[in-house]
Amino acid sequence: MDLFANLWMGLSIALTPMNVLYLLAGAMIGMIVGIIPGFGPSAGLAILLPVTFGMDPVGAVVMLAAIYYASMYGGTITSILLNTPGESATVASTFDGYPLARQGRAGPALVMQAVASFVGGTVGVVLITLLAPLFALLARNFGPPEYFLLAMMGMLLLVVMVGGNWRLGVISALIGFALGTVGVDLETGQQRFTFGSAELIGGIDFIPVAIGLFGLGELYFSLWQGLHLSRTGSIVDYHRERRFWPEARDFIETRMTLVRGSLLGFVVGVIPGAGATIASLMSYSIEKSVSREPERFGKGAMAGLVGPEAANNAASAGAMVPLLTLGIPGSASTAVLLAAFLLWGLRPGPLLMSQNPEFAWGLIASMYLGNIALLALNIFAIPLFVWMVKTPYRILAPAVILVCTIGTYSVNGSIVETWLMFVAGIFGFFMKMFGFSPAALVLALVLGKLAEEALRQTLTISRGSFMIFLERPTSLWIIGITAAVLLVAPLLRRAQPRD
Amino acid sequence: MKRVFILAILALALGYTYFAFELSFLSSTGRLGPGFFPRVIGLGLIASCLYALAVEWRSGGTEAQERGLWGVAVRTALLSGLFVALLNVLGGLVAMIVFMLAALFMLNPGRVLQNLAVAFLLPIGIYVLFEFWLNAGIPQGMLPLPV
Structure with missing residues (x-):
């Protein structure tokens, strides 16, 4: 009963005219972020964070969350029409999406991906509604040892499962932790690594680093690869097709795919470090293995498009569970969302739902509305997005640099932070080129203070003994789950494409 | 070039670890001090960089992948x-x-x-x-x- 009352309260908050406006703006921006190749949701969120400073906290977070999950919708449009995923979580959608478009079925493919994204996203939000309060209740028993282990679990899984080289992932994470130690030590008040600089006393701000690594770094890398020289002439012209809407058999054949993709995506999304990319690729592998016609996969099987789409949207919803209930982000995008929460004075964790119910339930309710809005946007605003896809990268690139720089400056009016963003951009370029993980660096920078505080508290409680992690049942559970996922990790990695 | 990049990170890690050892390991109340975590991170970073360098040297480099605009x-x-x-x-x-x-x-x-x-x-x-x-x-x- 409480559940419905809370959801009703959330809806009444989400449905205020200003919040609806922010939600629609976030959905639209997220779609655009998803469409631009080499520009993921982490970059979009980090760059647009300063834009939300003039808003009230609920409206700001509703808009940022909408950008986050809308980018999953947007990335698929280019996967289907251009054979170029707008972002990594939509790579699997190119496997059958583009062949469908080449066969003259771009319209049905676009509509089915919108429906699959809507179903995956909505199932994900329903599961958040049901499970988030339970997670929060469970997490009330968590102490410093469990928080330290959870932070480590997120880092470890991100390093092991995402990207090709775990050794470079570990280095990236350790650099993030090292940057997180700059500033005043909270327990003793002693300055660390500030070298007399007043600007460093408050520590290294997360926003310039994230904007630099994800915004500028990705952009320099894309230019280095020659993305500005590529032409968009090979867009499939879906206007000339006779049939825009899918046939009944498309829905009938993929109904179980939708269910499997949504449930799998949510479960993978909840695991810190796993995320939407792995969920979509796993879903593709599963659909191919359970299909009666596996030979059709890669040649235009609707299930090969629908499964990954449902999975990546459900995963992006699932990733909100550890963020909201434990305060532990499982990916770079949710790390930016965590930073946004903290910026607004909201501390995600077990107490969020009881201490700030308007905020927590307002956000969850807005996700229901956001998915409905995105379904409509995805079907009826396709021409607008196709027009945006045609905007050449050589014009987009300077515009992105402009927004990154001015956005960073506007956070604190600090030219030092703007230089920091620039340096992070150069560093991010090399990280990207050599296979390091900017996402692990950013996640470690966000989690660093929390992890250090939790570890020091844990060792104070245990008088310096690490055995405390094995003596507490909850800690043992977390260690067990981490070990189990690490054992499964090689299988998950195998689901990722080689190139 | 990748080796140079890792070497640069290693140099920074050495500097970071040096300053981490300048910080006190225990606080005045006998609890873990401000130097504890940075020492762990610094030593971990040095070890990871050395291992990555060793692997990189054995693999023979990635110059072919570094051609771009x-x-x-x-x-x-x-x-x-x-x-x-x-x-x-x-x-x-x-x-x-x-x-x-x-x-x-x-x-x-x-x-x-x-x-x-x-x-x-x-x-x-x-x-x-x-x-x-x-x-x-x-x-x-x-x-x-x-x-």
């Missing part, structure tokens, strides 16, 4: 740095227009009208958004604008 990437990075440097000198709006003109004529040559339109309209739009709507405060530069 260096010229355009370096020029764009230099322009971005120049843009940051000009922010406090020319002021936000003028610096944005100057940067956009330079970047667009470099990346999108031959389209004068298109470049001029984008280079003026986009900065004005961003200026209005941040300065007036978000009240975020764009740098005014040495000669502030009359608006």
Whole structure:
């Protein structure tokens, strides 16, 4: 009963005219972020964070969350029409999406991906509604040892499962932790690594680093690869097709795919470090293995498009569970969302739902509305997005640099932070080129203070003994789950494409 | 080049660890002090870099994967740095227009009208958004604008 009352309260908050406006703006921006190749949701969120400073906290977070999950919708449009995923979580959608478009079925493919994204996203939000309060209740028993282990679990899984080289992932994470130690030590008040600089006393701000690594770094890398020289002439012209809407058999054949993709995506999304990319690729592998016609996969099987789409949207919803209930982000995008929460004075964790119910339930309710809005946007605003896809990268690139720089400056009016963003951009370029993980660096920078505080508290409680992690049942559970996922990790990695 | 990058990180890690050992391991109350975590991180970073270097040396390098359009990437990075440097000198709006003109004529040559339109309209739009709507405060530069 409480559940419905809370959801009703959330809806009444989400449905205020200003919040609806922010939600629609976030959905639209997220779609655009998803469409631009080499520009993921982490970059979009980090760059647009300063834009939300003039808003009230609920409206700001509703808009940022909408950008986050809308980018999953947007990335698929280019996967289907251009054979170029707008972002990594939509790579699997190119496997059958583009062949469908080449066969003259771009319209049905676009509509089915919108429906699959809507179903995956909505199932994900329903599961958040049901499970988030339970997670929060469970997490009330968590102490410093469990928080330290959870932070480590997120880092470890991100390093092991995402990207090709775990050794470079570990280095990236350790650099993030090292940057997180700059500033005043909270327990003793002693300055660390500030070298007399007043600007460093408050520590290294997360926003310039994230904007630099994800915004500028990705952009320099894309230019280095020659993305500005590529032409968009090979867009499939879906206007000339006779049939825009899918046939009944498309829905009938993929109904179980939708269910499997949504449930799998949510479960993978909840695991810190796993995320939407792995969920979509796993879903593709599963659909191919359970299909009666596996030979059709890669040649235009609707299930090969629908499964990954449902999975990546459900995963992006699932990733909100550890963020909201434990305060532990499982990916770079949710790390930016965590930073946004903290910026607004909201501390995600077990107490969020009881201490700030308007905020927590307002956000969850807005996700229901956001998915409905995105379904409509995805079907009826396709021409607008196709027009945006045609905007050449050589014009987009300077515009992105402009927004990154001015956005960073506007956070604190600090030219030092703007230089920091620039340096992070150069560093991010090399990280990207050599296979390091900017996402692990950013996640470690966000989690660093929390992890250090939790570890020091844990060792104070245990008088310096690490055995405390094995003596507490909850800690043992977390260690067990981490070990189990690490054992499964090689299988998950195998689901990722080689190139 | 990848080896050079890892070596640079290793050098920074050595410096970081040196300063970490300057910090006290225990606080005055006998609890773990401000130097504990940085020491763990620093030593871990040194060990990881050495291991990555050893693996890299054994694999024989990645020079073939490092071929790309260096010229355009370096020029764009230099322009971005120049843009940051000009922010406090020319002021936000003028610096944005100057940067956009330079970047667009470099990346999108031959389209004068298109470049001029984008280079003026986009900065004005961003200026209005941040300065007036978000009240975020764009740098005014040495000669502030009359608006």
